[in-house]
Amino acid sequence: MLFVKALLLSVAPVALAVSHAVTIGLNNTLTFTPNQLVAAIGDTITFTVVARNHSTTTTNFSGKVCPPPPGGVGATGWDSGFMSDLDGSLPHFTYTVVDTLPHFAACMQNAGAHCKAGMTFALNPTTDQSYDQFLANAKASVL
Ligand SMILES: [Cu+2]
Secondary structure (H helix, E strand, O other), rough: HHHHHHHHHHHOOOOOEEEEEEEHHHHHHHEEEEOEEEOOOOOEEEEEEEEEEEEOOEEEOOOOOOOOOOOOOOOOOOEEEEOOOOOOOOOEEEEEOOOOOOOEOOOOHHHHHHOOOOOEEEEEOOOOOOHHHHHHHHHHHHH
8 A cells, every 4th residue: 555655656746846035135225136936836935134124025016005014915915024134143934835826025114115115026927917017006105
């Protein structure tokens, strides 16, 4: 029985999950690097803060983009909460991709000022909901 199970596992198609890394605050800038990613269900995205105190929090694509609300936007969105690297601890937050929907995120720091300054990130953006349009919407957001 164990042999059969092992055999089935060995022939089943395997979708290898990819681990993506996003740096928050590279060179002490208000940025996510990269600022957009295409990822598949099961992939993970690990956000690491390398300067100051920031968050990665899902928000609306348009309208009230900044600041992102506590808890994030969307049933499958995310909110890291504030993560401070002021002590040099390089805090991180890992999100596992659960759908192929576009998700838009920003930093909630300073009542949305970081978001409005362009501290934004897109997961699986589309032609209709592009990263560039999301960034423009964030910059135009009324705090
Ligand atoms: Cu920030």
